Amino acid sequence: MDIAVKQMEQTDVIVVGGGVSGVAAAVASARQGAKTLLIEKTVCLGGLATIGLINWYEPLCDGEGEQLITGISEELIRLSVKYSYENLPAKWGGEGKNPIRYDRFATSFSPTIFALALIEYLEENNVKLRLDTLATYPEMEGSLCKGLLVETVSGREFFPAKMIIDATGDATVCHRAGIPTELGENYFSYVTHELSAGLSKKLFETEDFYNLRHWRNVGSSLGGKGHPEGMGMIKVTSADVITDYMTLGAKRVLAHHKQMDKNKKDILTLPTMPQFRKIRRIIGDGTFMGTEDGVILEDSVGRFGDFRKSGKRFCLAYNTLYNSCVDNVFGAGRIISAKDEGWEITRVIPVAALTGQVAGTAAALCINNGCSAAKLEVKELQKVLEANGVKIK
Numbered sequence: 001m002d003i004a005v006k007q008m009e010q011t012d013v014i015v016v017g018g019g020v021s022g023v024a025a026a027v028a029s030a031r032q033g034a035k036t037l038l039i040e041k042t043v044c045l046g047g048l049a050t051i052g053l054i055n056w057y058e059p060l061c062d063g064e065g066e067q068l069i070t071g072i073s074e075e076l077i078r079l080s081v082k083y084s085y086e087n088l089p090a091k092w093g094g095e096g097k098n099p100i101r102y103d104r105f106a107t108s109f110s111p112t113i114f115a116l117a118l119i120e121y122l123e124e125n126n127v128k129l130r131l132d133t134l135a136t137y138p139e140m141e142g143s144l145c146k147g148l149l150v151e152t153v154s155g156r157e158f159f160p161a162k163m164i165i166d167a168t169g170d171a172t173v174c175h176r177a178g179i180p181t182e183l184g185e186n187y188f189s190y191v192t193h194e195l196s197a198g199l200s201k202k203l204f205e206t207e208d209f210y211n212l213r214h215w216r217n218v219g220s221s222l223g224g225k226g227h228p229e230g231m232g233m234i235k236v237t238s239a240d241v242i243t244d245y246m247t248l249g250a251k252r253v254l255a256h257h258k259q260m261d262k263n264k265k266d267i268l269t270l271p272t273m274p275q276f277r278k279i280r281r282i283i284g285d286g287t288f289m290g291t292e293d294g295v296i297l298e299d300s301v302g303r304f305g306d307f308r309k310s311g312k313r314f315c316l317a318y319n320t321l322y323n324s325c326v327d328n329v330f331g332a333g334r335i336i337s338a339k340d341e342g343w344e345i346t347r348v349i350p351v352a353a354l355t356g357q358v359a360g361t362a363a364a365l366c367i368n369n370g371c372s373a374a375k376l377e378v379k380e381l382q383k384v385l386e387a388n389g390v391k392i393k
């Protein structure tokens, strides 16, 4: 069957995926003057942080008082609570109205209100948005990606572009462009947001909307406690794996709900994307291992800590965002080249947003300089990032 492909307008940078990393990438690219299009397969922005119900922004600081992550990631943490409740400590600029649950530069936020704010943020930053658009295949000419094929309600379309940023959370574009990748292994997680009579009472007593949502995980903890007996680690290799994962989660939630008084409880939101932590990541020119604590890298393009421990300080190496086998495709967010512990440390919201800003800025600079990702002068990138508020060293 011959399927007609509609040719779409040429753009400078296409960002695939409207999670936190994709939003950061698109805004950074547009701020450098590149004509930027963000493509998202669902109809909502934020990815795991909103429709995946992961509404806790891990810390931007090192746990010992130093802020490591700055720039757009900081803009996003502030945006996440701009129109809703927050529990950002006052020392990190929070309003201090609600009980603080943690004294690091972190907060919980309303996933629904954050998703709305992200649309406004993209508009303010001149990013063109295309929702309900599934990026399928990059069109390759040797090591150059000429653009992307997408599927939409109006059929198959082709978007030509000079640079592409894969912020899909599963590295689909990079993988299909020929960049080597590694599949992640996951414990089972299925988080819902619930509301019970007890919590409603607490909400009305405290007027702290943090008490609206009860985060229930019918799967396992970060370390795997509660992982279904007999089930191996989960690799995302097909839609069948995702279907089994989501239906198991749904069955477990319903089984739990059936045990409760149906008049005293409701489930506020179900996850509308699977809550895998690590689906697939690129194998870049460089790889972050998570053991480089305290090392200041020459090609550092950002700083970050470890959300699980205080006192860790890492540098983001530019070459973890691309593989020079493809000239003009970057990976951003939870798919960057980070292995084992390194992947665990970098896959969270604040670091994902940082990598997005770096990829977006680099993509725009590559266009200005007429060079590939690998040929971009890191010193120039560092200068522009610093001028845009990113802490490099």
Ligand SMILES: Cc1cc2nc3c(=O)[nH]c(=O)nc-3n(C[C@H](O)[C@H](O)[C@H](O)COP(=O)(O)OP(=O)(O)OC[C@H]3O[C@@H](n4cnc5c(N)ncnc54)[C@H](O)[C@@H]3O)c2cc1C
Residues within 6 Å of the ligand: 016, 017, 018, 019, 020, 021, 022, 039, 040, 041, 042, 045, 046, 047, 048, 049, 054, 055, 056, 057, 058, 133, 134, 135, 136, 167, 168, 169, 170, 172, 189, 191, 273, 274, 275, 276, 277, 332, 333, 334, 335, 347, 348, 349, 350, 352
């Ligand atoms: C159970 C669990 C708990 C977690 N807890 C925390 C926590 O407490 N704090 C924290 O900071 N982090 C936490 N994380 C991690 C964090 O939520 C994510 O890693 C982070 O939000 C990833 O952002 P991203 O932009 O890289 O990817 P995603 O959020 O996955 O965004 C990818 C986007 O791309 C879109 N997309 C995918 N493929 C295509 C395509 N082909 N075409 C178009 N669009 C596409 C998706 O729809 C999505 O919107 C948790 C993760 C899990 C699973």
